[in-house]
Amino acid sequence: MERGAMRKSEVLAAEAVSCLxxxxxxxxxxxxxxxxxxxxxxxxxxxxxxxxxxxxxxxxxxxxxxxxxxxxxxxxxxxxxxxxxxxxxxxxxxxxxxxxxxxxxxxxxxxxxxQKQKRDRKQELKALQEQDQALCDILCTALFTIDTGSVPSLDELDRYRRHVASLNALKEQRREEFVTNKRQIILLMEELDHTPDTSFERDVVCEDEEAFCLSQDNITALQSLLQQLEARRALNEAVCTELRARILALWERLQIPQEERESSAVHLAGSRVRTRRALQQEVDRLEELKLQNMKSVIHAIRAELADYWDKCFYSQEQRERFSPFYDEDYTETLLELHDAEVGEMKTYYETHKDLFEAVQKWEESWKLFLELERKANDPSRFTNRGGNLLKEEKQRAKLQKTLSKLQEELERKVQTWEEEFKGAFLVKGQQFMEYVSEQWQQYRLEKEKEKQERHLKKSREMEAEMLYGSAPRTPIKRRMLSPHTPAKFSRARTPTRAAVKPPRRRLREQNKENMSQLDGTTLSAPTFKGFQL
CATH class of the missing domain: 1.20.5 (Single alpha-helices involved in coiled-coils or other helix-helix interfaces)
Incomplete structure (x- = not known):
């Protein structure tokens, strides 16, 4: 190309010379x-x-x-x-x-x-600085550190872009948190009948959301305000719950008619301030009425206290320790003493409720056992029809397992309780195992007494027969079968009474011996750990 161009220029030069x-x-x-x-x-x-x-x-x-x-x-x-x-x-x-x-x-x-790259970088830097300034104003954070006197590098611009993006994300997060908390704060203020009384509270509730400064201090203050209002609402709820419980208790003690109860403030829902005031007014009214009916109120509290004593299996001696129970000078002081005692008993019962309920279950099973034993010694039971005798036998067999299991479980629970509270668990003034052993002992003595009475009666009949040749006989207790009794049932075993086992045997062997004899056999008293009967 260059040689060709040279030749053309030489030709043109030659033509110029030729023209000249x-x-x-x-x-x-x-x-x-x-x-x-x-x-x-x-x-x-x-x-x-x-x-x-x-x-x-x-x-x-x-x-x-x-x-x-x-x-x-x-x-x-x-x-x-x-x-x-x-x-x-x-x-x-x-x-x-x-x-x-x-x-x-x-x-x-x-x-x-x-030059275009330089202009573009400077323009982007300027735009990022404007965004950064706006975000820092609303978030109250420091500006991004960058040398504005020089052209930013691509790496600096990239870091700046990521910084601005993180500020935007932080702004959205704080904005969402602010809007959510503001909504809850407004609802709580309405519920608490609270009027914003500080500049910050007015800024939160009354000002435009876009104008609120989303600084970390403001967000922290916002959370603190929300927590304070929630704490006040929780306190109101607790107070209202306590007032409602107090009203219900006073209704029972004062025996307020149902019609009057239905129109009471206790049925107001929620925990707003006006609800709390209404409940407090009702409590004040009932307290005033209580003072006017002091005697009946104290008697009602005594009935409640006696119920807790029963639930906690208090002995008469333990009950008599609370001497105000027998005071007949019905004063406010006496009422306060009874209220305090009921509170202590209620706490004591609720703390150890599981154990008391287990003892109560054992008591009910024991009473049922004694009732079945009484029926087993009643001659008229053999004349009953309709399968009652078979039902009783099945019930006694089931009770045999239940009572044994309950005693073993209670022994473990009581031992655990005594180890935990470093004291003896008392039932009607006795250690529980002693109490159970005494019940078995009384049962054994009663059976022995019945046996001696039968022997004495039999001896008298024999003496009378020897003296007079004959004597009226008392029907001997035996199983009477009706004509309709099935053959299978007629072959049932005849109940007997075994001799009481020696007290030297261990608890579980003795207890198994006792429970195995429930089905028509005299039971021996068990020997619990640490107690020989």
Whole structure:
């Protein structure tokens, strides 16, 4: 391409010389035809030469000027490129070897590209700074640290973008938290009949949500305000619950009619301030009525106290320790003493409720056992029809297992309780195992007494028979079968009474011995751990 261009330029130069020669030849011919003297033709030729030379010199000068401008532009572009590379933190620009014109064009293009990058970075930095400033104003945080006097690097811009994005996320999080807490605060203030009385509370409730400063201090203060209001509501709920319970207790003690109860403030739902006031007024009214009916109220409390004594299996001695129970001077002080005692007994019962209920279950099973034993000794039971005798036998067999299991479980529970509370568990003034052992002992003595009475009666009948030859006989207890009794049932075992086992046997062996004899056999008293009967 370059050689071709050179040849074309040489041809054009040759044509220019040819044109100049033809023109000079034409001028000489004209001058000769005109008859211009030689001297004038020399002058005219010199004028032509000077004119052509001046024109060519001017053209050369212009091209030289162009070359100088191009070289100067190249130097300026190189200098500016070096500056831009430093500012943009880029590697130095390296130019390829080429003509002056092409080099100048390449350098100028690179300068324009880098200048655009510089403008774009500065514009993005400015936009990020504006966003950062706005976010810092609403979040009350520090501005991002960056040198605003220089062009930011791509890495700095990336970190700045991520910083602004994190601030935006924090803003949205705090905004959502603010809106949620504000809604709850407004509801709580309405429920508590609370009017905002501080500038912060007014800012939260009354101001535009967009104008609220979402600083960490404000968010913390907002959470603190919400917690305070929730605590006040919880306190109100607790107070209202206590007032309702107090009202119900006073109704029972004062025996308030059902019609009057239905119209009372105790049925108001919620825990608003006006509800609390209404409940408090009802309590005050009932307390005043209680003072007016002190005697009946104290008697009602004594009935409640006696019920707790029964539930806790208090002995008469334990009950008599509370001497105000027998005081007949019905004063406010006496009422307070009874209230305090009921509170203590209620707490004591609720604390050990599981154990007391287990003892109560054992008591009920024991009473049922004694009742079945009483029926087993009743001769009339054999004349009953309808399968009652079979039902009783099954019930006694089931009770045999239940009573044994209950005693073993209670023994473990009582032992655990005594180890935990470092004291004896009392039932009607006795340690529980002693109490159970005494019940079995009384049962054994009663059976022994019945046996002796039967022997005595039999001896008297024999003496009477020996004296008089005959004596009226008492029907002997035996199983009486009706004509409709099934053959299988008629072959049932005949109840007997076994002798009481010696007290030296261990608890569980003794207890199993006792329980195995429930089905129509005299039971021996068990021997519990630590107690020999």
């Amino acid at each position: 020669n033809r023109a000079m030849a034409a001028l000489r011919d004209i001058w000769e035809e005109i008859g211009i003297p030689e001297e004038q033709r020399l002058e005219r030729t010199d004028v032509v030469r000077k004119h052509i030379k001046s024109l060519l010199d001017m053209m050369v000068a212009e091209e030289e000027s162009l070359k100088e401008r191009l070289l100067k532009s190249i130097a300026l572009c190189r200098k500016e490129l070096d500056t831009l590379c430093r500012e943009l933190q880029l590697a130095p620009f390296e130019t390829e070897k080429s003509t002056i014109l092409q080099m100048e064009k390449n350098l100028r293009t690179c300068v324009e590209v880098l």
